[in-house]
Amino acid sequence: MKVDIGPVTRLEGHLSIHTTVENNVITNAKSVGEMFRGFEVLLRGRDPLDAQQITQRICGVCPYAHGIASSYAQENAYGLKVPPNGRILHNLIQGANHLYDYLLHFYQLCGLDFVDVTAILKYKGSDSDLVTLKDWVKAELASKSSFPAAPFLPRLSGRYISDDEINIGALKHYIESLEIQKKANKASAIFGGKFPHATAIFPGGCTQEPTMDYLASYRSLILEVRDFIHKKYIPDILAVAAAFPKYWSIGQSRGGFLSFGLMPLGPELDSKRLFASGVLSGKRMAQVDFDAIREDVKYSRYSSPSGLKVKDGELIPSVHKSNAYSWVKAPRYQGKVMEVGPTARILVDYLQNNNVQVRKLVDKFAGMAGIQADNLNSVLGRHLCRAITAVVVADFLLDEIERIDIGGLYMAQYDLPRSGEGFGATEASRGALLHYIRVENYKIEKYECVVPTTWNCSPMDDKDQSGALESALIGTRVANPEEQIESNRIVHSFDPCLGCAVH
Ligand code: NFE
Numbered sequence: 001m002k003v004d005i006g007p008v009t010r011l012e013g014h015l016s017i018h019t020t021v022e023n024n025v026i027t028n029a030k031s032v033g034e035m036f037r038g039f040e041v042l043l044r045g046r047d048p049l050d051a052q053q054i055t056q057r058i059c060g061v062c063p064y065a066h067g068i069a070s071s072y073a074q075e076n077a078y079g080l081k082v083p084p085n086g087r088i089l090h091n092l093i094q095g096a097n098h099l100y101d102y103l104l105h106f107y108q109l110c111g112l113d114f115v116d117v118t119a120i121l122k123y124k125g126s127d128s129d130l131v132t133l134k135d136w137v138k139a140e141l142a143s144k145s146s147f148p149a150a151p152f153l154p155r156l157s158g159r160y161i162s163d164d165e166i167n168i169g170a171l172k173h174y175i176e177s178l179e180i181q182k183k184a185n186k187a188s189a190i191f192g193g194k195f196p197h198a199t200a201i202f203p204g205g206c207t208q209e210p211t212m213d214y215l216a217s218y219r220s221l222i223l224e225v226r227d228f229i230h231k232k233y234i235p236d237i238l239a240v241a242a243a244f245p246k247y248w249s250i251g252q253s254r255g256g257f258l259s260f261g262l263m264p265l266g267p268e269l270d271s272k273r274l275f276a277s278g279v280l281s282g283k284r285m286a287q288v289d290f291d292a293i294r295e296d297v298k299y300s301r302y303s304s305p306s307g308l309k310v311k312d313g314e315l316i317p318s319v320h321k322s323n324a325y326s327w328v329k330a331p332r333y334q335g336k337v338m339e340v341g342p343t344a345r346i347l348v349d350y351l352q353n354n355n356v357q358v359r360k361l362v363d364k365f366a367g368m369a370g371i372q373a374d375n376l377n378s379v380l381g382r383h384l385c386r387a388i389t390a391v392v393v394a395d396f397l398l399d400e401i402e403r404i405d406i407g408g409l410y411m412a413q414y415d416l417p418r419s420g421e422g423f424g425a426t427e428a429s430r431g432a433l434l435h436y437i438r439v440e441n442y443k444i445e446k447y448e449c450v451v452p453t454t455w456n457c458s459p460m461d462d463k464d465q466s467g468a469l470e471s472a473l474i475g476t477r478v479a480n481p482e483e484q485i486e487s488n489r490i491v492h493s494f495d496p497c498l499g500c501a502v503h
Helices: 039-043 048-058 063-078 084-113 119-120 130-142 162-193 214-241 342-351 356-369 379-402 452-456 467-474 485-494 496-502
Strands: 001-004 016-020 025-033 257-262 271-279 284-286 293-296 328-335 420-428 432-441 444-452
Touching: 001 485, 016 284, 025 496, 039 130, 039 328, 039 444, 048 063, 048 432, 048 444, 063 084, 063 162, 063 420, 063 444, 084 162, 084 214, 084 356, 084 379, 084 420, 084 496, 119 130, 130 162, 130 420, 130 485, 162 467, 214 356, 257 342, 257 432, 271 379, 342 356, 342 379, 342 432, 356 379, 379 485, 444 467, 452 467, 452 496, 467 485, 467 496
Parallel strands: 257 420
Antiparallel strands: 001 016, 016 025, 257 271, 271 284, 293 328, 420 432, 432 444
C-alpha cells in the first residue's frame, strides 16, 4: 500500500514522505520537498556585502550559520586577515545559536514523539503552566475543547513513555526550555545585534565591540543554559533512550558521513576546529574536498544540468519535469550519499581523536546505554550526538569568552576587491553548510549554498540512489502503516528544515 505522510508536522517548511508499505515494512520512501525559494538567484548582481545579511533570511532557526558561512566565503574571496577577537565573536554568536537549536529540537520538535502528554491528567501540583496544560488536554480528550490542544494533541497512535513522573517532568521541561532558549538567543544577540537575523556578523569579524559588561552578561546567560543542558536535557534524552532502546538501531542511513567542522580555534579559517571536519565513507576517513561535491537534479524540479560542481551551480525551475518529485536537489560526495548533522559531526570528530571531551562523552554514554559507535547512526544516536555537541559547545563558549582581548581589534579593515571567489564551510546545527561566492566587478556573479537538509532530505540522485533520510526509512517495520509513528520519529531525528533545504 502507498501512504503519504505530509506535510510532516513539527518541522520547518513543507516536507512530505511518500511511502510504500508491504507486510508492515517500508519498501520504498520518497522525500518530497514541496516548495521553491531561489535565494541563489536573487543574490546575483547585488553588493557582495549584502550576502551575509540576505542569506540569513534563508532561515529563522539557523540564520547565524548562514551569516557565518557567508562571512567565511567572503573572507576567503577577499583574502582577509581576521583579528582573533573577530573570530571569537563569530564563535560566541554561532555557538549560542546551536544551544538554542538543540533544546528547540528536542523539546518542541520531537519530544512529543516519545513523551505521553496524557500523563498530565494525573498532575496534582500547582504549577500554573502545567495546570493550564492539564485543562487543555482534558478538554481535548472530552472533545470539548474550544480550540485544539495543538501541538500536544491530537497525536499519532503508538507506545509512549509509561512512567508518569518522567512524562510530567519532561512536559515541565518542555515549557521551561522556552525561557532557556530565549536566554541562548539573548546571548547571541548581545554580539549579533538581534535574533533571529544578526546585523553584526560581518566578513572579517563583528561590528559589535566586546566590552567587559557584554562578556559578563553573555557568560551568565550561557551558564544558565549550560545548567539546563546538564540537569534537564541530558537526563530527558537518557530517559527516552531507556524507554525505547530499539531506536538505537532504527533509522540507520545507508551512506557516508560528512562534517565541515565547527568553530575554528584560531583566527584563520583553516585552524583546527572544536569539532573536526572530515568525510567518512565505509571505514575510510578523508579530508573534505569541495570539488568532490556535485548536485544531481534527475529527480528534482529543475531543468538545469545535473551533476554540476558547486561553483558551476545553476537553478532553472521546471515545475512539470517528468519523474521529478522534489524541489530539493541531491548533493553527493564523489557520487556517494552522505548523512550530515549531529551523528556525522560526532563520528567524524571521534574517529579522528580531535576533541578529548567528545571522546570521553561518547565513551561514557555509549557505555551507559550499552551501544557501539555504529549505533550512533540511528534515531537515538542523532539525539545523543546533539546533546553531546551541546555539552561541548557550552563549555567551549565559557572558555572562549576568556580569550577575548578587551580593547583589541574585532574587525578586519579592508576595501572590497573588484573580483574574487571563495568557499565558506561550517556546521549549522543540522549539519554541513557550504556557501560559495564569486564576485566580478564589485557585484555577486554567482552565489551557491549547499545546505544540511539538502543533503539529508535529498531525493534520489542520477544513479537512483536514495537520499540519507529515504534510506533510513526504507526497511523500517511499522506497526500501523496508515500512521507510522516510527517514520515520524525517524524523520524528526534528522530535524529537517525545508526552508533551508530548498533555499
Ligand atoms: Ni533552517 Fe539550517 C540548520 C542550515 S538546515 S535550519 O541547522 O544551514 O538545512
